Amino acid sequence: MAQETQEAPAQPTGMGTLPAFVRWSLVVSALLLTAASVNHLFNLSFFMNVRLLEIHYLYVMLLLTLPLVFLVFPCSKSDPYGSTRWWDYFLALLALITCAFFAYYGRSVVNKGWDFAAPLNAVIASFAFWFLLLVAARRTGGWTLFAVILVFSIYPMIANYAPGPIQGFQRSPVETAIFHAMSGESVLGIPMRSFVNLVVGFMIFGVAMQHTGAGPFFIDIAFAALGNVRGGPAKVGVLTSGLTGSMSGSVITNVLTTGSITIPAMKKVGFRPTYAAGIEAAASTGAVLMPPIMGATAFVMATFLATDYTNIVVAAVLPSLFYFFGLFAQIDAYSARNGLKGVPRADLPRIGKVLREGWYFLAVFGLLIWMLLYLKREAIAPFYATALLLVLNQLLSKSRWGRKELMNFLIATGQLFVELVAILAAVGLIVGGLAVTGMSGTISNDLLFIAGGNIFLLLLLGALTSFILGMGMTVTAAYVILAVSLAPALVAGGLDPIGVHLFILYWSMLSYITPPVALAAFAAAAIAQAKPFATAFEAMKLGSIVYIIPFFFVLDPAFILQAGPLESLLTVLRAGLGILLICAGIQGYLFGVGRIETGLPGTIARVLLGIAGLAFAFPSNAGLAVPILGAVGAGAAMAAVAVALVMVSAKQETA
Numbered sequence: 170m171a172q173e174t175q176e177a178p179a180q181p182t183g184m185g186t187l188p189a190f191v192r193w194s195l196v197v198s199a200l201l202l203t204a205a206s207v208n209h210l211f212n213l214s215f216f217m218n219v220r221l222l223e224i225h226y227l228y229v230m231l232l233l234t235l236p237l238v239f240l241v242f243p244c245s246k247s248d249p250y251g252s253t254r255w256w257d258y259f260l261a262l263l264a265l266i267t268c269a270f271f272a273y274y275g276r277s278v279v280n281k282g283w284d285f286a287a288p289l290n291a292v293i294a295s296f297a298f299w300f301l302l303l304v305a306a307r308r309t310g311g312w313t314l315f316a317v318i319l320v321f322s323i324y325p326m327i328a329n330y331a332p333g334p335i336q337g338f339q340r341s342p343v344e345t346a347i348f349h350a351m352s353g354e355s356v357l358g359i360p361m362r363s364f365v366n367l368v369v370g371f372m373i374f375g376v377a378m379q380h381t382g383a384g385p386f387f388i389d390i391a392f393a394a395l396g397n398v399r400g401g402p403a404k405v406g407v408l409t410s411g412l413t414g415s416m417s418g419s420v421i422t423n424v425l426t427t428g429s430i431t432i433p434a435m436k437k438v439g440f441r442p443t444y445a446a447g448i449e450a451a452a453s454t455g456a457v458l459m460p461p462i463m464g465a466t467a468f469v470m471a472t473f474l475a476t477d478y479t480n481i482v483v484a485a486v487l488p489s490l491f492y493f494f495g496l497f498a499q500i501d502a503y504s505a506r507n508g509l510k511g512v513p514r515a516d517l518p519r520i521g522k523v524l525r526e527g528w529y530f531l532a533v534f535g536l537l538i539w540m541l542l543y544l545k546r547e548a549i550a551p552f553y554a555t556a557l558l559l560v561l562n563q564l565l566s567k568s569r570w571g572r573k574e575l576m577n578f579l580i581a582t583g584q585l586f587v588e589l590v591a592i593l594a595a596v597g598l599i600v601g602g603l604a605v606t607g608m609s610g611t612i613s614n615d616l617l618f619i620a621g622g623n624i625f626l627l628l629l630l631g632a633l634t635s636f637i638l639g640m641g642m643t644v645t646a647a648y649v650i651l652a653v654s655l656a657p658a659l660v661a662g663g664l665d666p667i668g669v670h671l672f673i674l675y676w677s678m679l680s681y682i683t684p685p686v687a688l689a690a691f692a693a694a695a696i697a698q699a700k701p702f703a704t705a706f707e708a709m710k711l712g713s714i715v716y717i718i719p720f721f722f723v724l725d726p727a728f729i730l731q732a733g734p735l736e737s738l739l740t741v742l743r744a745g746l747g748i749l750l751i752c753a754g755i756q757g758y759l760f761g762v763g764r765i766e767t768g769l770p771g772t773i774a775r776v777l778l779g780i781a782g783l784a785f786a787f788p789s790n791a792g793l794a795v796p797i798l799g800a801v802g803a804g805a806a807m808a809a810v811a812v813a814l815v816m817v818s819a820k821q822e823t824a
Contacts, residue, residue: 355601400504414456
């Protein structure tokens with residue numbers, strides 16, 4: 170579930186290239202970390218004679234993962250995967266000793282207030298810890314993430330020299346180091362606490378689903394259900410990317426796995442290479458925003474908001490469904506306009522056979538969702554779901570695990586733990602840098618002052634800032650910075666807190682399909698053998714709804730199910746119709762009317778359809794000073810004019 174940086178950082182080495190010692194270390198790390206998490210979340214009291222504090226668990230998690238960062242991730246991209254230099258072993262040993270020191274003295278950190286005044290040995294360990302986290306961030310997240318975290322982490326030492334709006338209380342190097350290493354507001358703060366309390370189980374569940382064959386099952390069932398309809402392979406690509414991406418939480422991984430199957434199938438039935446790759450990039454990006462598993466950032470969000478993860482899941486349902494509905498609508502319109510058919514039924518898998526062989530994947534997902542939404546047990550739900558999955562896989566599946574499969578699962582789990590803990594712990598330095606200087610409490614007021622108290626201008630600034638930060642670092646890092654700085658200002662302006670945090674998350678994701686970075690589009694273009702930038706622009710067009718919907722749900726709580734049932738139902742109907750009209754305008758085909766011809770009348774009709782769609786889906790927020798009935802009426806009038814223009818131009822073409 171780790172989310173990639175936008176700088177294409179060095180990736181974990183392949184399992185086959187890792188030295189045996191490192192592979193076994195990952196296995197042991199995965200097993201011990203899982204056991205510690207189960208003990209913590211289920212309150213099993215493994216350590217009967219020792220009462221462990223949460224700080225012990227946090228340091229133990231770091232002890233089990235941080236040393237392995239330097240053995241799994243190469244020092245530079247020029248190093249061959251699997252190569253380990255002497256300094257890697259030195260850094261791993263230093264990380265082991267440092268984390269063990271803090272784990273051993275955890276009670277002293279709490280009881281004696283070492284985060285404010287520490288003995289010499291703790292000060293030395295704090296500086297070493299700080300240095301190790303910066304190196305780990307560089308190896309796992311790339312140079313841009315490293316640079317941003319470095320600036321925020323040293324900011325307390327130069328805070329009094331900063332310009333007026335971002336000036337804070339200066340701290341000495343020693344005060345800064347011990348605060349970062351031992352305070353509950355820095356490395357041990359919200360990102361790491363979300364990992365300990367929520368993320369571990371979902372990470373294990375996602376890896377287990379992938380290693381038991383859930384990906385091929387979802388692809389087969391999507392082909393069986395949609396493969397023969399108009400533009401079937403493209404719709405299959407959207408559905409499978411949504412299902413598998415929700416499990417992995419990784420955009421690029423999703424593109425590379427599902428795209429290698431769906432993109433060639435799309436090209437085979439007539440989709441242009443750039444369009445096929447754009448579909449896969451847009452679908453894989455939206456998949457990470459799809460409940461029930463939305464990537465690591467969603468769990469950090471739940472911790473920031475001090476709310477159940479279930480509330481985040483419920484709020485995210487409608488926006489993600491609107492996004493995928495928009496993708497389906499555009500694909501259907503494009504297919505109809507260009508006469509693209511589906512795959513012959515004889516060439517598709519039988520849905521009955523697919524369900525008989527993989528029904529238990531749906532059962533496991535059902536258990537997870539039931540425990541999340543009905544029992545409200547989000548912390549332990551993935552552990553039960555994973556246990557059920559592994560038992561059923563061993564009893565029923567053709568892909569029953571042996572020793573090799575079990576080892577691969579544990580190694581993959583360990584790699585994921587190592588990568589995500591390194592990023593989350595390092596991102597905590599950002600929070601710490603703002604907290605120790607007092608900036609986290611004042612920066613929102615400064616932003617409101619800069620925006621002149623205009624909440625809409627602040628939203629635009631927030632969207633632009635989220636997008637820019639998302640280009641250069643992990644989505645989690647970009648989110649954390651804005652959750653501390655921007656979100657309080659927007660909430661103070663009267664906006665819904667969950668809507669604000671989802672707004673930041675959505676805009677942090679958009680650079681995956683937006684030039685100049687557009688990593689998802691570039692990865693898909695490589696599979697499709699298409700032009701990268703042309704693919705990125707196709708992905709932007711296909712994913713156009715995702716640029717609009719965050720402004721709607723942040724201004725109208727009904728879009729995130731934070732309003733009454735009737736209001737939410739009316740919002741679904743209005744927005745659904747609005748999305749259909751927008752997609753018709755973009756693709757040049759209106760369902761029930763037909764193809765929109767080229768020429769001036771067609772161009773005007775397409776523009777009117779887009780504006781009418783926006784009017785139908787317009788937020789019903791009193792602060793916008795636009796009555797919703799007036800907006801809907803205007804939308805209906807513009808849509809009627811557009812339909813008339815389409816019909817007139819069609820008659821002229823046939824005359």
